[in-house]
Amino acid sequence: MSDSTRQNRSNAWQTALTTLQEVSPPFIPAGAHAMTVVVEYPPGDPGAPPHRHSGPAFGYVLEGEMRFELEGEPERVVRAGEVFWEPGGDVIHYQDGNNRDDGPVRFTVTMLCEPGKPMLTVVDDEELAQRADRRAPRPEGRS
Structure with missing residues (x-):
C-alpha cells in the first residue's frame, strides 16, 4: 500500500462501532444457517x-414501535433504535405486531435456523391452551 493511500484513509472505523446488544443464547442448532430478514x-x-423459531433470533427496530411478547415474559414495546432477541427452540413468541395505528413498524431480524426446519412455525390453539399457564399476565383488555 502506498503512503498516499495510507494518508487518505479515515480513522473513523476506530470509533464507528456501537454495541447494541450482547447476549449468550442458550443454544445454537447444530449446522445452523443464518437468515436476516426485514419485516414491515x-x-x-x-x-x-x-409462533416459535428453531434457533435464536436477534432484532433491531428500524421504524415505529413493535409490541413484543415471549412466553413467560410480560409484553413490552420495542421502539425504533432498540433491540430485542429471543432464545428460539421451545419458547413461544406471542407478539411482534405494530404498536401504533398511525404508521408502519419495520424491523430486521437475524435468525440462526436449524437446517431443514422452517424459520417460523405457527403454534396451534390446542398447544396455546395447554401452555396458557406459561404466559405472563396480560394488560387489561388484551388477549
Missing part, C-alpha cells in the same frame, strides 16, 4: 400469529 407491518397490524 402496516399501522395497527397484529403481526404474525403465535
Whole structure:
C-alpha cells in the first residue's frame, strides 16, 4: 500500500462501532444457517400469529414501535433504535405486531435456523391452551 493511500484513509472505523446488544443464547442448532430478514407491518397490524423459531433470533427496530411478547415474559414495546432477541427452540413468541395505528413498524431480524426446519412455525390453539399457564399476565383488555 502506498503512503498516499495510507494518508487518505479515515480513522473513523476506530470509533464507528456501537454495541447494541450482547447476549449468550442458550443454544445454537447444530449446522445452523443464518437468515436476516426485514419485516414491515402496516399501522395497527397484529403481526404474525403465535409462533416459535428453531434457533435464536436477534432484532433491531428500524421504524415505529413493535409490541413484543415471549412466553413467560410480560409484553413490552420495542421502539425504533432498540433491540430485542429471543432464545428460539421451545419458547413461544406471542407478539411482534405494530404498536401504533398511525404508521408502519419495520424491523430486521437475524435468525440462526436449524437446517431443514422452517424459520417460523405457527403454534396451534390446542398447544396455546395447554401452555396458557406459561404466559405472563396480560394488560387489561388484551388477549
